[in-house]
Amino acid sequence: MGLILSGCAGEPSPSEGTGAPDIPVVSLQQAGALRGVFDGGAGPASLAASSAFYASSPAVVVLGAGAPAAAGQASAAAVGLGVPLLVVEPGNEQQVADELERLEAESVVLYGAPEGEWAAALGERTEIPGPADAAGFRSLLGLEAVPAEAAPLVAAVAAMDRGAQLPVPGLEAAVPKETTASNTASADQQDNGPVQELPEFEAAGAGTDAIVLATEDPASAAAVATARAAGAEVRMVETADPRADPGVIEVLRSHRDGGIYAAGNGFGGAETFAAHSDVALNAPELPGGGQTVFPGRRMVALYGHPSGGSLGVLGEQGLEESIRLARETAAQYRPYSDEPVVPALEIITTVASSEPGADGDFSEETAVDVLLPWIEAARDAGVYVILDLQPGHSTFLNQAIRYEELLKFPHVGLALDSEWRLAPGQRHLEQIGSVDAAEVNEVSAWLADLTRENVLPQKLFMLHQFNLSMIRNRDQLEVSHSELAVSLHADGHGTPGQKLDTWNALRNGLQPEIWPGWKNFYDEDTPTLTPEQTFTQIDPKPWFISYQ
Incomplete structure (x- = not known):
């Protein structure tokens, strides 16, 4: 048996072999x-x-x-x-x-x-x-x-x-x-x-x-x-x-x-x-490395609006101090996580309003040039950003499209806050708002297309919920877009027992492809869970934690 094996003896031959007469040769594709x-x-x-x-x-x-x-x-x-x-x-x-x-x-x-x-x-x-x-x-x-x-x-x-x-x-x-x-x-x-x-x-x-x-x-x-x-x-x-x-x-x-x-x-x-x-x-990698959101990292975020502290902790200090606080808060979770813990900012981008405004939608849209410095500073500091929408009588898709320029940043995701999605004739704080899965699916399809067409890393697509009625037909949510990591953010406040009851109720029937998230309230929780308690007492351990 006279098999010729490159590497057994002599110098390596070209990929098509030496072409010795009458000896068939293995040929590779280019x-x-x-x-x-x-x-x-x-x-x-x-x-x-x-x-x-x-x-x-x-x-x-x-x-x-x-x-x-x-x-x-x-x-x-x-x-x-x-x-x-x-x-x-x-x-x-x-x-x-x-x-x-x-x-x-x-x-x-x-x-x-x-x-x-x-x-x-x-x-x-x-x-x-x-x-x-x-x-x-x-x-x-x-x-x-x-x-x-x-x-x-x-x-x-x-x-x-x-x-x-x-x-x-x-x-x-x-x-x-x-x-x-x-x-x-x-x-x-x-x-x-x-x-x-x-x-x-x-x-x-x-x-x-x-x-x-x-x-x-x-x-x-x-x-x-x-x-x-x-x-x-x-x-x-x-x-x-x-x-x-x-x-x-x-x-x-x-x-x-x-x-x-x-x-x-x-x-x-x-x-x-x-x-x-x-x-x-x-594409660039996400803060913490890699280009898929989870399970390669967990996130800890400050929630609020740059205009001031009335809308959350994010606005209680200036931009540089908010970045510093976000990083310090995330660092407190690292001893209790096997994954990297990445700091994040969840910025209320459209703010629910008691007044209809010029467009009559009861939602104040923050100008892009107000948000841009925050997004650029977060990028430079290794901080993820989530744009949060409170649309009133507008739709989530119409508002998301307004911020397409910002959503093209690799480190920027999107959150839909259905508490503030109003039906015709409704006003904020008179009832809890809600959205149908069909409207959410329109947004996820648009965001997935935007991500794919611009060759971006996977984006966090977060849905806020603390009441089962807030997302109608939730079992029909589209969760197959590989461009998105879908997260359900449990927003309930109160005692730890009350919050865990809400957590368990929201997780019941949740599609396994959805990553659970948790919110800690500084004032409304009694008491506010520590980082150790948040990561050791909540099962399963949340992938996204925000502070309000």
């Missing part, structure tokens, strides 16, 4: 600045990865769905040989056959016994039983294999390296002498005839210029193996979102001109992943 997701299960993910990374491959490793225990061995074989790994599942036999044809595959290394439509998909190609022990890897594939240390499958595959000694998950112990090579090559290999020799071919030299983000979704193991076989870098991530981790963002920016892919479910499909990758590459 990754370029492409984006893609390998998901949908083991079979579809493996086919997508093969198509993304390989133009042709004389040899291919094929894993049957009936041999899941051999996934680690098959992955090691593919990485060691520098060829794709395809997974055959019921219903995808023809797609596998088509991919083998596109790759111009002449031989297949088999894990699992081909039968029925699977056998037909392999055609007349040379079949080599997949080895299950170190001796088989050496004699059949020319690869040095050792048992892998215990690790999750995908992480183990991501650590494999072509041309090096292969740590193989599930590698079997040495087989007894009386056991033949053909039936030890694979536990599922039933052919007891002579073992075919893997035909000679030349592996690609230089690897592909691509990076793959992978979760521990076991169904992505074959796709990750194909990526490593092609020389792509694989980065394991805890969250299926390239915006979430500052370290991932840094790595992606170093691969700006190369291919960026994801392996595993949860990344949101190709279009969503491409948009999130664009944000990771080009």
Whole structure:
């Protein structure tokens, strides 16, 4: 068996190989600045990865769905040989056959016994039983294999390296002498005839210029193996979102001109992943790092209006002192949080009014040029800002659009205060206002579009509530916009017991995608909870805390 492996001896060859006469060569696709997701299960993910990374491959490793225990061995074989790994599942036999044809595959290394439509998909190609022990890897594939240390499958595959000694998950112990090579090559290999020799071919030299983000979704193991076989870098991530981790963002920016892919479910499909990758590459990070609001941080905010203290603590001092106070208040929570605690300002941007005003909406709109210095100072100090709307007889969407210029800042989110949303004929303080989920959904759709179109990090979209009637049809809230982190802010005041009753009532039936928030009142609470009490007595621990 005369397999040529780059990295085993001599200088690396170009990505298309040396082109030695009559020796077929593995050829890689040019990754370029492409984006893609390998998901949908083991079979579809493996086919997508093969198509993304390989133009042709004389040899291919094929894993049957009936041999899941051999996934680690098959992955090691593919990485060691520098060829794709395809997974055959019921219903995808023809797609596998088509991919083998596109790759111009002449031989297949088999894990699992081909039968029925699977056998037909392999055609007349040379079949080599997949080895299950170190001796088989050496004699059949020319690869040095050792048992892998215990690790999750995908992480183990991501650590494999072509041309090096292969740590193989599930590698079997040495087989007894009386056991033949053909039936030890694979536990599922039933052919007891002579073992075919893997035909000679030349592996690609230089690897592909691509990076793959992978979760521990076991169904992505074959796709990750194909990526490593092609020389792509694989980065394991805890969250299926390239915006979430500052370290991932840094790595992606170093691969700006190369291919960026994801392996595993949860990344949101190709279009969503491409948009999130664009944000990771080009948008600023949020205060505290990363580009998703939660769970990478918690926030502690001062609430009020720049005009003075009558509307909240934020206005009781000037701009610089408010920034300082916000940072000091947030710092008091850090000993009780596993996540960074980021200071924030929640600025009442439109103020509920007892007078109708020139536009008759009973809401005073603060001028943009009044708010801009606060937003710029907060940005420079690492402080997040939330614009709070109290619309009266206007709509939340009409008021939000007035502040589009400010909402284009990466560190600025939006809050809707339905207590101050009036129906026709109503006046403030005569009743508690309310809003229907349909109106909230109009705002979230607009804000999500604004965020996506301007390549901004995820925005906090907060809904104030202390009474169940304040948000009608709350179960119909749209919470799927990945551009937004939706938070429900529990605004009730009183004794700790009363506040916890409100908290529990508001959380009942709350969609799991919504992040709960809490408000501490300096004067109306009896007593005001300390930072330690707020983070240790409230369950679950709130992600956003404001002070009024």
